[in-house]
Amino acid sequence: MICNSWKRSFSSSVRAKTSNLLGLYPQPPITFTHGTKSTLFDTANKKYLDFNSGIAVNALGHNDPDVVEAIRDQAGKLIHLSNLYRNEYGDKCATMLVNGLVGTDDFRKKWWGEADNCKVFFCNSGTEANEAAIKFARKMARIRNAESPATGILSFSNAFHGRSMGALSATPNLKYQAPFAPLVPGFSTSPYNDIAALDAVDWNSICGVILEPMQGEGGVFPVKPEFLKALRARCDSVGAMLIFDEIQCGVGRSGKMYMHQWGTVCPDILSLAKPLANGLPMGAVVLRETVAKNIKPGDHGTTFGGGPLATRVACVVLEKVGKPEFLKHVETVSALLFERLHALHAKYPSIIKEVRGKGLLVGLELQGGAIASRFVELCLLHGDVLVISAGSNTVRMAPPLVITEDEIKYACSIFDKVAGVLEAEVKK
Structure with a gap:
């Protein structure tokens, strides 16, 4: 079993810095200041790939010019x-x-x-x-x-x-x-x-x-x-x-x-x-x-x-x-994401139990002692990719619908690295 130190340390860090906020959410010690499309930036102008989109909220990503103008x-x-x-x-x-x-x-x-x-x-x-x-x-x-x-x-x-x-x-x-x-x-x-x-x-x-x-x-x-x-x-x-x-x-x-x-x-x-x-x-x-x-x-x-x-x-x-072309884009990048995740499933069968979902709402269920919250932590630490967990020990992926194929490929390369780290940790 992997110790979830990330949640403890991040949560305590946030409580110390924002003591007037009710502590209902464990948060990493990152403050985001702005974003564009599928990318977020923190106070140090460091880039993060948003594979969460505010829990499936920011369909058009961050700072969409038509939304901003409206x-x-x-x-x-x-x-x-x-x-x-x-x-x-x-x-x-x-x-x-x-x-x-x-x-x-x-x-x-x-x-x-x-x-x-x-x-x-x-x-x-x-x-x-x-x-x-x-x-x-x-x-x-x-x-x-x-x-x-x-x-x-x-x-x-x-x-x-x-x-x-x-x-x-x-x-x-x-x-x-x-x-x-x-x-x-x-x-x-x-x-x-x-x-x-x-x-x-x-x-x-x-x-x-x-x-x-x-x-x-x-x-x-x-x-x-x-x-x-x-x-x-x-x-x-x-x-x-x-x-x-x-x-x-x-x-x-x-x-x-x-x-x-x-x-x-x-x-x-x-x-x-x-x-x-x-x-x-x-x-x-x-x-x-x-x-x-x-x-x-x-x-x-x-x-x-x-x-x-x-x-x-x-x-x-x-x-x-x-627009039909927008929905077609969702299908295209979804197919790529599922293709890469199924390949990871085949590569790490002891760690990845199942790939589920449709479109750009995807679940990667873990097993064998690997824990979803640790996967989330490692994605942030090893590739600045933001994902979240869901029930049944599942990593939830819900990127903006404007995510690109190159961003999908990058995220999956980080997931590959993270799965390898998890596999090594579980074997210890």
């Missing part, structure tokens, strides 16, 4: 109104989100209904988006049966849906839940990607099912298409809402605009956040026509969500990411 111009015009008034970019941004979902595919057009009748709720984070989705699912249950509505929400093992009380209740990880019990009642969990286990669910009590089409925090696990089909059928049988949490895997990250577009199963409710405004706090919930028509004024709200600054920047992101 922020600069909008900040000089109007930043906040509240939702008591319309702003110039809210409707435009919502239309772009809906059009990206409906597209030109006849099946998707039929599913979502008329594009004008799909609706979007803007908020400030992924957690808020999931809280809204849960509320909307329960509201729909009351529409179906006002006297005795189902109120249960089903989520899945290894899920991560947020840290507020409702979203936390759908995140079945004792590390996150235990300090804050009791949780919101009515939540249950089933094994991810296990169709047979769905037979044990009391479906008559379920009003909503929430899952990530590709889990991020839980260890980068893509959903199996047959599992989604089984879920869709079970939800339809009882009128439950199927909620896709694409907060980390949506908006181009998978190589399509939305992760679920790789298959033929659509949700009733879609939650989005991280990359929407390329670093400005923003979340969104997209409601299918059959759901949207039942959500009325006063059912939910937000003060800051959908403001003119965030929605203007989101329009820039959606326009750029939605």
Whole structure:
């Protein structure tokens, strides 16, 4: 077992220097000052390759000129109104989100209904988006049966849906839940990607099912298409809402605009956040026509969500990411990354257990005494490459979607070196 000295030393260093910050995050003793595309710079102007992009947030990388110009111009015009008034970019941004979902595919057009009748709720984070989705699912249950509505929400093992009380209740990880019990009642969990286990669910009590089409925090696990089909059928049988949490895997990250577009199963409710405004706090919930028509004024709200600054920047992101050539680039660099990582898997089978993911959300699961946090440390020490860990002893890679092939090759050369160091350390 490798001692995680990096976390201890870095965490204590940060606490000493920033004593007024609540110490919720172990951080390396580096202060970043600026960035460009996939590169970050610290106070000494040292370069780092960002293979994390703010936990899959900075889809266009750092200092994108169109994002910067939109922020600069909008900040000089109007930043906040509240939702008591319309702003110039809210409707435009919502239309772009809906059009990206409906597209030109006849099946998707039929599913979502008329594009004008799909609706979007803007908020400030992924957690808020999931809280809204849960509320909307329960509201729909009351529409179906006002006297005795189902109120249960089903989520899945290894899920991560947020840290507020409702979203936390759908995140079945004792590390996150235990300090804050009791949780919101009515939540249950089933094994991810296990169709047979769905037979044990009391479906008559379920009003909503929430899952990530590709889990991020839980260890980068893509959903199996047959599992989604089984879920869709079970939800339809009882009128439950199927909620896709694409907060980390949506908006181009998978190589399509939305992760679920790789298959033929659509949700009733879609939650989005991280990359929407390329670093400005923003979340969104997209409601299918059959759901949207039942959500009325006063059912939910937000003060800051959908403001003119965030929605203007989101329009820039959606326009750029939605271009076919942009998504093709994601597929191209993704193929290169997977090719190099599978080669490392073959080279270090005692250290690397599995390579998982889709597009530019990739998990490298370790084994044999190698620890993901040590891999993260060594990437920083040996090559100034920033990666992060996820559940199940997995190194998570989520570089900006504008990452280049040369940057992919460099990062993988560092991963090769790090795997060799880990192999040597484990053998000692």
